[in-house]
Amino acid sequence: MSANDEKLPRCSECKTRNKICRVEDGQGPTYCPTIKMSEVIEHACTEYDKPDIKEFARYASIQEGECYVNKGANNPNARYAIKPRVQETIEFCHKMGYKRLGLAFCDGLRKEAAILTEILKTQGFEVASVVCKTGRTPKEFLGLTEDQKINPGSFESMCSPIVQAAVLNEAETDFNILVGLCVGHDSLFMKYSKALCTALVVKDRVTGHNPLAAIQLYESYYSKLIKQEFKKGGSVTVSVKEND
Numbered sequence: 001m002s003a004n005d006e007k008l009p010r011c012s013e014c015k016t017r018n019k020i021c022r023v024e025d026g027q028g029p030t031y032c033p034t035i036k037m038s039e040v041i042e043h044a045c046t047e048y049d050k051p052d053i054k055e056f057a058r059y060a061s062i063q064e065g066e067c068y069v070n071k072g073a074n075n076p077n078a079r080y081a082i083k084p085r086v087q088e089t090i091e092f093c094h095k096m097g098y099k100r101l102g103l104a105f106c107d108g109l110r111k112e113a114a115i116l117t118e119i120l121k122t123q124g125f126e127v128a129s130v131v132c133k134t135g136r137t138p139k140e141f142l143g144l145t146e147d148q149k150i151n152p153g154s155f156e157s158m159c160s161p162i163v164q165a166a167v168l169n170e171a172e173t174d175f176n177i178l179v180g181l182c183v184g185h186d187s188l189f190m191k192y193s194k195a196l197c198t199a200l201v202v203k204d205r206v207t208g209h210n211p212l213a214a215i216q217l218y219e220s221y222y223s224k225l226i227k228q229e230f231k232k233g234g235s236v237t238v239s240v241k242e243n244d
């Protein structure tokens with residue numbers, strides 16, 4: 001499937017007004033997965049036949065609906081959301097009957113992880129937590145050179161998401177919460193965690209861990225996101241369009 005292939009699903013580019021994924025008599029563009037990928041959809045939905053998966057998905061959707069008040073089709077503009085994600089996470093964990101939660105946190109968010117631990121314990125959960133630097137494995141283990149470290153010339157422990165997952169697997173946590181793991185480290189943690197995971201905080205050192213800030217400012221302060229190419233290896237090349 002190539003980028004130009006009409007089979008490539010491209011929902012993020014869809015401008016259809018009455019979308020078929022939302023209304024029964026709706027439409028979709030030529031690359032619409034709801035129209036073009038019915039077999040894939042049908043097969044994927046068989047996963048929900050597994051009782052534990054179905055229960056998890058059902059409570060996740062119930063939790064989604066419970067974020068709103070003043071619900072009802074008569075006056076959709078009156079509806080508004082009332083729960084921050086941390087509250088939703090707590091309520092969801094109670095719905096699922098979880099007792100022991102795991103926190104996989106970044107060393108840079110140690111203070112926030114401590115506060116979250118206190119909150120979760122107050123809410124009746126047992127909390128196992130593990131910092132990204134656990135194991136004190138040197139970055140040289142991954143083949144990093146001095147200039148690839150944050151502080152060249154110093155010992156640096158690598159972030160070790162596989163270790164974090166292994167520690168929480170050993171602790172037999174019911175559900176794991178990611179708190180500020182880096183890009184890629186979060187991916188490995190989710191791959192190796194036995195328990196299902198949710199990301200409460202995603203790492204963004206520049207925006208106070210709010211990646212949307214840069215996306216929403218892409219036409220002003222972060223215009224480099226569409227004016228520069230960020231190439232493999234971290235080098236930056238400027239490509240200015242003709243009409244710039």
Ligand code: SF4
Binds near residue numbers: 010015031034
């Ligand atoms: S599923 Fe189809 S209609 Fe819905 S957003 Fe994607 S392309 Fe558009």
